[in-house]
Every structure is written in structure tokens, then in C-alpha cells.
Amino acid sequence: MSEQKIATLFPGQGSQVVGMGLDLFETIPESRIVFETANEVLGFSLTDYCFGNGADDESRAHKELTHTAICQPALYTHSIAILAALKLSPDLVAGHSVGEYSALHACGALSFEDGLRLVRRRGELMAMAGQGRPAGMAAVIGLSAEAVESICEKVSIRESIVVCANYNAPEQVVISGDREALQLAECALKSAGARSLMQLPVSGAFHSPLVSAAREALAQELASVTLKPPVCPIYLNVTAQPARDPEHIRARMLEQLTSPVRWFQSLQNMPEDMHFMEVGPGRVLTGLVRRTLGRKVKVSFIGTAKAVATFMAE
Structure with a gap:
């Protein structure tokens, strides 16, 4: 070996x-x-x-x-x-x-x-x-971690938040949060130039305050x-x-x-x-x-x- x-x-x-x-x-x-x-x-x-x-x-x-x-x-x-x-x-x-x-x-x-x-x-x-609260996770490819963080902060409010959950690679980040905030983030991320956005098959917003x-x-x-x-x-x-x-x-x-x-x-x-x-x-x-x-x-x-x-x- x-x-x-x-x-x-x-x-x-x-x-x-x-x-x-x-x-x-x-x-x-x-x-x-x-x-x-x-x-x-x-x-x-x-x-x-x-x-x-x-x-x-x-x-x-x-x-x-x-x-x-x-x-x-x-x-x-x-x-x-x-x-x-x-x-x-x-x-x-x-x-x-x-x-x-x-x-x-x-x-x-x-x-x-x-x-x-x-x-x-x-x-x-x-x-x-994860029960009783519409939430989920999505993978974002093609933007820096800093860019994704900034967008998540901008679209989050007290009642509906989205955060970075997995920093998988320099341009591959998973976001996690309330369904409404996730949808807002996805629209903003696409506009910012994300190459790919994919909803993950999970039952909750893991690695987040939710x-x-x-x-x-x-x-x-x-x-x-x-x-x-x-x-x-x-x-x-x-x-x-x-x-x-x-x-x-x-x-x-x-x-x-x-x-x-x-x-x-x-x-x-x-x-x-x-x-x-x-x-x-x-x-x-x-x-x-x-x-x-x-x-x-x-x-x-x-x-x-x-x-x-x-x-x-x-």
C-alpha cells in the first residue's frame, strides 16, 4: 500500500x-x-x-x-x-x-x-x-458562497428564512429554509447567474435554525x-x-x-x-x-x- x-x-x-x-x-x-x-x-x-x-x-x-x-x-x-x-x-x-x-x-x-x-x-x-412547517433544501451551482449568503440574507424575514446549509464546493452550496423564502431565493439566485438550482428530496430544512x-x-x-x-x-x-x-x-x-x-x-x-x-x-x-x-x-x-x-x- x-x-x-x-x-x-x-x-x-x-x-x-x-x-x-x-x-x-x-x-x-x-x-x-x-x-x-x-x-x-x-x-x-x-x-x-x-x-x-x-x-x-x-x-x-x-x-x-x-x-x-x-x-x-x-x-x-x-x-x-x-x-x-x-x-x-x-x-x-x-x-x-x-x-x-x-x-x-x-x-x-x-x-x-x-x-x-x-x-x-x-x-x-x-x-x-421538520413536520408542520413547509420547508426544504435546494442545491445551488455556479455562484460563490459569498453571493449565495448575501441573497439568502436579503430575502429572509423573521417569519420566513433561508440560510446556507452545506458549503459543498467553492461554487456548490445547499440552501435550507422555509418554502416561501426558498422560492424567493431561487428566483434571486437565477437572476444572479446560478447555473443550476435543484430541490432536494428531504423532509425538512436541515442544518438551519428551523x-x-x-x-x-x-x-x-x-x-x-x-x-x-x-x-x-x-x-x-x-x-x-x-x-x-x-x-x-x-x-x-x-x-x-x-x-x-x-x-x-x-x-x-x-x-x-x-x-x-x-x-x-x-x-x-x-x-x-x-x-x-x-x-x-x-x-x-x-x-x-x-x-x-x-x-x-x-
Whole structure:
């Protein structure tokens, strides 16, 4: 294997796909144990949702997996199942939104079981916080983060707000807010020259003040788990900076619920000449690394049993 230092990255919602992890479950014993443990801890068959078992058709299976209370533990479990197969010791870690919990486990700060219970509860709380208020999220491509921020501020009022929720790449920002403010922002962003605007299939305005109702309950959940000092730095979504202190990390994980994910800033703050490795389904983060740091950066995607075998053979 390469002597180049490895930055292990873990995806968030949007990377899920029906069938994810089935090849790992069937061919890699370490991965199978992770999935079986998840089923036991949760008290229901998470693997049925991941693999699409029991669904009448693929569209229904996809809809069930996309529900945030299922999607979050599914993504977490899938990433950790791959990590168990790799037997990898990363030099630094980061995760996008719920992927930050996978990163916490990868750096030794959080047990698998505690992390799983946290992401399950986080998903439930976020889903409940999004009920009863027309809200959503949209991806904006082709404008700087500063331009998007300025427009969001201009169209927001006390009763209807929109904010930047994910700074994914220098010209790829996700906005989050009330439906009315989102519509106003989208019109203004198009006029300002945005190349693309796309509504995201989510049930609420995540990473915004609109999900503050979930904050108190999540704080109690976070306070109930043990966080150990990480064995390597974890770059946090809220600060885009590396952290090693457990209590600092705990506080930032709570803030993350209603704060933007500073993803491209995190990538820019990491040491140069890293080998970036996305661990999970899909290639969302792989694309964001290249858009942020350039095509020449070394980045790998490991989301299947075949990819695990290829990496282990290097």
C-alpha cells in the first residue's frame, strides 16, 4: 500500500442506494458482523431497508430507505461495515453531516453501538422537527458562497428564512429554509447567474435554525454517550478545523444540527498531499474533493466488496 497519508471521508444523506452493502454482507465476515450487530441494537432489520428486502418494488424500497430515521443509521452502518473490512488506520477523518458520526467511530472516539443509537435518534428528531412547517433544501451551482449568503440574507424575514446549509464546493452550496423564502431565493439566485438550482428530496430544512426543536433532545442523547480522545484528528463540520478534545467535539456535534456543513473549507484546511478515501455508497464526496482541490488530487472511492478487495491487494 501507498505510504501517502490517508484522509478517510464518510458521506451523508443523498449517497444511499437500495442494495447497498449486500455484497459486503454476503462475502466479507467482518462486514456481516457489523450489519447483524446493527439489527440487534436497533431492534429491527436495518438490512431489509439497505438491501431492499420485502419491498414490493424498487421505488418503494428507495422511498423507505430515504426516510431520514432509516437513512442515517443505514449510511452509518454501511460505512462502518466497509471500515471493518479494510482494517484501516486513517491519518485523519471527516464526515459530511451524519457522516461525521461515522468519522467519530473511525477515529476511535465513539463506539459503534453508541454511534448507531445516536444517528437513529438524530434521524427521528430531525424528521419530527421538520413536520408542520413547509420547508426544504435546494442545491445551488455556479455562484460563490459569498453571493449565495448575501441573497439568502436579503430575502429572509423573521417569519420566513433561508440560510446556507452545506458549503459543498467553492461554487456548490445547499440552501435550507422555509418554502416561501426558498422560492424567493431561487428566483434571486437565477437572476444572479446560478447555473443550476435543484430541490432536494428531504423532509425538512436541515442544518438551519428551523430544526432547533430537536436540539434539546439531541443534547441529552449526546450527553449520555462516552466520547474518547480521537487517535487521529477529526475535521469538524461546524469549524472546518481539526479537533482532538472530546468535550469540544461533543459541543460541536450538537451545534452541527442547526449549523452549516463547512465541507470544502474542511478539505482546504487539511494537509497537502493526502490520499482522500471516500468510504460509503456513492461517489458524492469524491466529486466534491475534485471540485475543491483539483483533478490531480488522489482520491479513491470504496463502497463495494470489489473495491475493498482491490484496496487490500495494493
